[in-house]
Amino acid sequence: MEIINGIFVCEDYGEMSRRAADVFADFIRCEPTGVLGLATGSSPMGLYRCLVKDYEEGKLDFSKIVSYNLDEYYPISPDHSQSYRRFMDENLFDHINIDKKNTHVPDGTCSDPTAFCADYDKRIKAAGGIGIQLLGVGRNGHIGFNEPDGVLQGATHLADLTDSTVDANSRFFKCREDVPKQAITMGIDAIMGAGTVVLVISGEEKHEALTYLLDGFYDTHRPVTLLRGHRDLRVFCDKAAYYGK
Numbered sequence: 001m002e003i004i005n006g007i008f009v010c011e012d013y014g015e016m017s018r019r020a021a022d023v024f025a026d027f028i029r030c031e032p033t034g035v036l037g038l039a040t041g042s043s044p045m046g047l048y049r050c051l052v053k054d055y056e057e058g059k060l061d062f063s064k065i066v067s068y069n070l071d072e073y074y075p076i077s078p079d080h081s082q083s084y085r086r087f088m089d090e091n092l093f094d095h096i097n098i099d100k101k102n103t104h105v106p107d108g109t110c111s112d113p114t115a116f117c118a119d120y121d122k123r124i125k126a127a128g129g130i131g132i133q134l135l136g137v138g139r140n141g142h143i144g145f146n147e148p149d150g151v152l153q154g155a156t157h158l159a160d161l162t163d164s165t166v167d168a169n170s171r172f173f174k175c176r177e178d179v180p181k182q183a184i185t186m187g188i189d190a191i192m193g194a195g196t197v198v199l200v201i202s203g204e205e206k207h208e209a210l211t212y213l214l215d216g217f218y219d220t221h222r223p224v225t226l227l228r229g230h231r232d233l234r235v236f237c238d239k240a241a242y243y244g245k
């Protein structure tokens, strides 16, 4: 691994995942009752595998850990194969000793998303905010489902997905029509309020999104650039994402 301009540039996806997982593992050891902000997508899967391995080796205890996920499609049922609740259960929660009651993923079946979102923010605040937030980035620079826009919302909200995100995510569904066109997502406030933000970026197709963060000014049309203002941002990428080849 090399540190270039404060970015941890790792050899490959495996090293990126392990190094970023170590930041989470340290946090969990220091704050066994801490609040994790978790993300879905292919980027964090390797990191989750590392945390499961650490747990199996007796190095981590999740019994008092609390988690809040960034986002969930809307509408979607929790047992849908592509729901983020299912992703979290299958990739992490079912393999560690976290109490499922302490895991929170936005409810893709709620009948009143506005009320749900307000309550989600209240619960995060009441839990003391997010201690450490994991993030991936969309090809268009979105974080969570905070899509490029003239104004980014601070609070958890129901977001319309852009065509490019629907296209990118349609690889997980039978066809494009099956991709939900909306999602409930944490807003910028909860993300920026996290004690630490760990951003994982892998693959050539994310090179452009990484350059937004590295070269750009704050730009709501490239939501990832807002992270430049975070007091403790750790960026882990692989060479493919950094060099774009």
Ligand code: GLP
Pocket: 039, 040, 041, 042, 043, 044, 070, 071, 135, 136, 137, 138, 139, 143, 144, 145, 165, 169
């Ligand atoms: C989705 C999620 C984001 C994620 C992004 C990138 O749209 N809402 O949280 O960062 O996809 O996903 P991937 O890591 O699979 O490229």
